[in-house]
Amino acid sequence: MKKIFLCLLALVILFSCMTGCSDDSKLNPKKPVTLSMWHIYGEQTDSPLNQLVQEFNATVGKEKGIVIKVTNMMTTPDLKNQLLAAKEGAPGAPSMPDLFSSRPDTVLNLGAENLVDFNDYFSEEELSQYVQEFVNDGTIDGHLAVFPVSRSTRALFINDSLFYRFAKDTGVSYEMLDTWEGFFEVAAKYYEWSGGKSFCAFDYLIQNVEYDMLASGHEPVYNDADWYDTSDPNLKASWMKFAVPLAKGHIVVSDKYANTQIMTGEVAAGVGSSAAINYYNDTVTYPDNTSEKMNLKVLPLPKTGSGEQFMPVTGTGFSAYKTTEAKAEAAAIFLRWLTEGERNLDFVVESGYMPVHDSAFEAIDGYEFPSPAHKELFSAVKTMRKEYTLTIRPEFTNYYNYVEALYPALKKLCPALQERADSGEDAALLAEETWDLFLEISKGGD
Amino acid sequence: MKRLLNTKWTMQKKLIVYMIILALIIIFALFAGIMVIGRFDSAEKNIQNSLDFQMEAFEKDMSDYFNSLAASSIDLSSHISDFIESDSEISGANFKNLTDNPEKIEQVQSVLLGQLSQKLQYHNCSGIFVMLDATVNSQVEDAAFSRTGLYLHHNRYQNDDDMVLFRGIASLGKSNNVMPHRKWRLEFRTDLFSDYDKVVANAKLPMNQSYMLTDSFTLAGTSDEVVFLAVPIVGSAGTFYGVCGYEVSADYFTTYHAQPAAEKRLSCMLLSCKDDTYIPTGLACSGQDNYVEPLSGNIQVSGIPGKLSKISGGSQSFIGIVKEITLTPNNAPFTLAVMIPQSDYSSAVIKSIVQFVLLITLLLFFSVSCCLFFSKRYLSPILKGLEHIKHDTWSEEPSPIPEINDLFAYLAKKDEDLSAVQSELAAAAVIYQEAQQKYDAAQSELEEAQSQLHRLTRSRRNDVDPDNYSAFLIGIKTLTPTEKQILDYYLAGKSVKEIAELTGVKETTIRFHNRNIYSKLNVTSLKQLLLYAAIMQQNNEN
Incomplete structure (x- = not known):
């Protein structure tokens, strides 16, 4: 009888291992999580962010099981209005996106408690490399609810x-x-x-x-x-x-x-x-x-x-609507990737913004601009x-x-x-x- | 089975084997049953069924959508044609007067702008356009390619009433609350209009046969990939007025044609086929809850149409089904592809196999375990009972099995019966012994009597007259059988009364026979008769 029990136990453990080998990450490359995104970068035109999203999906996203899907591009005021309509479930309003461009006033309207606190996903050391004014500006009620990816002037x-x-x-x-x-x-x-x-x-x-x-x-x-x-x-x-x-x-x-x-x-x-x-x-x-x-x-x-x-210094950052832990983690991974050194510089230069890393400001000097107008x-x-x-x-x-x-x-x-x-x-x-x-x-x- | 029955295995071993055979039969029957009712089909078949269903839904969606768009485009063309023909200044042969006539162009656009914006609001598409065969300034560079007209455009992800003016007079748009697009231009360029020549050529066809889907192209200055459902605008006299139609952008299509899907990651594409090569039209969508990047570049399909095929393009590979569909009379049939990433397909197949093997293993494991467990549990009281019987201790404790207890009770009764028989046997032996002793005593007495008889006979032999004795011996032979029988009874020591009872006749009859016997034997008394008989018997023995 004891032997049978031990065999059963071994079988259950084996089955558990087969079905759920995992670390702390909630992401699974075999079951990718899809993040819908609304943003303001290049609405009506060829968006530099959309190109980066494609690159992310094909590389880090594929590796970690994240698919970013841009489902709306519009101006900042329109985006805010649509977010509020989506949150209220207004008739005809689209579903609330997982990741979206936002300003601190957007957060005040949506409620910081409904948004992912990026302090949970970025270490203090990581955040110290960002322009502190931008980080502070995105921190509402102690929540880093608006993550800086670029700033305009x-x-x-x-x-x-x-x-x-x-x-x-x-x-x-x-x-x-x-x-x-x-x-x-x-x-x-x-x-x-x-x-x-x-x-x-x-x-x-x-x-x-x-x-x-x-x-x-x-x-x-x-x-x-x-x-x-x-x-x-x-x-x-x-x-x-x-x-x-x-x-x-x-x-x-x-x-x-x-x-x-x-x-x-x-x-x-x-x-x-x-x-x-x-x-x-x-x-x-x-x-x-x-x-x-x-x-x-x-x-x-x-x-x-x-x-x-x-x-x-104006412009928006990114906020993530609080839904699942996997989506919050995926949003943080994407934003970390988007704001990494050279990539962030490419992104902000292409889209006419300022970088969010202190060091990137200095790197602009030697940058090869895509057009005389950008220069x-x-x-x-x-x-x-x-x-x-x-x-x-x-x-x-x-x-x-x-x-x-x-x-x-x-x-x-x-x-x-x-x-x-x-x-x-x-x-x-x-x-x-x-x-x-x-x-x-x-x-x-x- | 017969061999198994005849093997000299223990009862427990045999029971385990029987139970395992039973379990295997049940498992086999179970699998046969679920196979028959199709509840355990292969992953391939399940995916095929699922994609067949998706294809049916996608095909209907595409067919309905483009039919509706074609009807709207034809209606739009007819409406604009009627409008132009209602204005004698520009109708028919006067239409050429529209070129280099900014005031008239503005007048025409101001009328059309309201109508187009209204139509765009009520149709499921991302844009609407009217390109007239005229230009505001024929003297500018490339004027031959420039065409006046209106092009209204929705936010490419939304079908709301917010629209922008992509082509047309900006001030007119602003006065109608339609702001110019970020990449606005005043006029169209035919050299940037995909399949313009083909659309113009369709002007010769009947109106309801003149529509077509253009190849996809990227709108200048944007990343919007679009296709037009374009119809020529033709007057009643066959005058070519221009081209109109609806725009469907790739992003709009992806957003508004997301399919309800059972598959986790579904990709649906509308492909065109040229020279045996499949090319994306730019119109692709995913399931409603998940997004899959569509295939790009030239697409290869290997497999049988209608069956699962490998569909690959760029660095991606999918497994899915393809099906031809005719959307317009002026385009070659398009191909619908409904598919899932190959990695998902492989995972599903591996998962199915693993599940099957795991299920079999688990069933076998549990069956064997249960067989071992239950046979042991079942047989142990029986074996214990047998041990009790073997050691004659079965009466010490009752068995948990009623049948064993019944056996114990039966054995107890048998024991009781045996004891009773043994007691009776002992009593019978005593009686036998006593009878034997009596018999032995009687035998001794008999022998003593015979000895005395012999001695008496020998002592009386000398007193017997030899003549009488000889007469006696002769007379013996003359006795009748009845007389002989009666004589034998006398010789056996029976009395007259006893002989009468034994023979069933009266005593008087016996006495009558006695007289005859005496006469024939020449004796006078029974004593003499018995004496002569004893001498005769003694002589016969000697």
Whole structure:
């Protein structure tokens, strides 16, 4: 009887060994786990991240049993809205992705407790090699919920072919674009030269106002509704600096992204994310179907005064929705792979972002860029890194609700103001109307 | 079996062998049964069945989808043709007036934009386009390839109402809340339009036969791989107005045609076949819960259509089934492939074999173990009972088996019966001994009497008259049988009364015979008769 029991025991152990040989890893190459991914890198275009995903799937993913499937690519605000809809199970909303681009405000909306804490998968030593500001920015309620893979900044993009003709006729130069004062002067001249066309489209106008405040020595004040304290006179002062050329039509709020307005010849320049580099066409096409090479020029953001300047650090990281341990582990493996040395540099350069490793910043100097435009961009980034202070602005849950209300309202208002300015009305008074609109929006952006 | 029956194995050994044979028969019957009802088919057959089912579903999906898209495309073409023909400025032979006429082009696009955006919202596809056979500026470089028109495009992963303008007048798009695509261009280029010449050539065909699927191509400036279901736009007089249709992007197809799948990793592809080589159309999907990277490059299929085949391309190999399908009248039949990675197939086969071997081993192990265990458990009380019987100790403790207890009871009764018989035998022996003694005593008395008789006879011989004796001997021979019998009774010592009882006659009859006997023997008394008889007997003995 004892012998039979021992045999049975041996058989059970043998069976267990055959069915479940495993270490601590929850991954099994024979039963790959599929991670659905939503991201913002190269939506509508040839995404550098998608190419890396393919490489990962064919190498490390295959070896460890991970398949990353990109199931959505869109802009950051759209992605956030869809995430919230997915989480709420809104009718018609897609399923919640396993891995997605996110900002700290996205985490605040989704709840950090619902997301994977990457502190559980990365050692302190590993995390110390990342730019600490990026790691800290992604840490919400003690959870490293937004893992840094790249960060973007803002830059000034110019259709050099057009600017060349404009400069030749009017005597303006790129040096004039070093400061906002010079910038607005150039914008005014362009408006006149082009017969009433705006010089530049702004993707994130309110951020330029905020950074102007900072460079003027004033820290923006926020209220309890996650928006600016509009009673702050410094806010209005900086707002009005942009509002006057806005009312005159010298500058405009972009339709969605400035690059589309540059490539149709509507504007000569755009202020937007460094990541927009991949979205620019090589050519500008005019309504009569004539076209010309764009020769994209990228410059640092104009400076405010002569004091300390601030370099915006924006963009998203990656968050993983908490489902299974295997998926969390798979997400961590992918993000570690994506942010490894050379690969991260290739990725960020291709997509117009900044790397997340301290050492990678230095490596940019000797990098062979994929296009002259990329070289232009990283030259501008390098200048800002050298002359400006890296700054990450605080994120609030409702902040972008105000932003998303403000821009359409301004776009609706400004054409009328431009007409009135053209007809001789006082631009300063017209700019006050934009401030009134700002106050109106500030009353209820939620 | 007969040999087994005749072997001189122990009862336990025989029982184990019988039980093992029984277990083997049951296992065999079990497997035969599950084989017959198909519950233990080979992995290959299971996968074939599963993929057959997937193929059926995928084939229906493709057939329905492209039929519906073809109908929509024909309707779109007809609708645009009607629209153009309703405007005398550009209808029929005047259509050439559209070229170099930006105002008219904008007017046409402004009408079409709303209609196209509405159609795109309600159709399951990633884009819609109308390419008119005209250009806004015939003087620009490569104007011969440039065509005006509209191309609306969804986010390639989503079929929502958010769309962008890939081709068309940007300001018109913006005024209709359709933002230009990141890689927007004003006009189409026919040299970048896949299979443009073939689509144009279809203009000669009847409208409902003129649609076709183009080869897949990558949209300029993007990584979107797309195919068009394209239809020529032809006027009533046969004027060629352009081309229209719907776009299906690879990503859209992957997202919206993910198949409900039983297989963990399923890959479904639509292939075109040219010169015996299979080429991906770019339209591929996986199961709903898992994604498998589709095959790339030229694809090799080795195997019989409809049966499991090896399907390989690039560095990947799959096992699956292929089937031809006709989607349009102007394309060669396409090939549907439904497959799983070869590694999954191999794993399933190995797993199936291992499971089978393991199951057999386990069944055998448990059968043999059970046989050993139960035979031992079953026989041990019997053997113990036999030991008790052998050592005559069976009455000491009862057996747990009723039959053994019955045997014990039977043996006890037998013992009791034996004791009773032995007692009776002992009593009989005593009686026999006593009877023997009596017999011996009677024999002694008899012998004594005979001795006395002899002595008496010898002593009385001298008193007998020889003549009378001679007459006696002669008379003996004249006696009748009855008289002889009666004489014998007298000689045996019987009395008249006893002789009468023995012969069944009256005493008077005996006495009548006596007188005759006396007369014939010449004697006068019974005493004389007995004396002569004794002398005669003595003489006969001597």
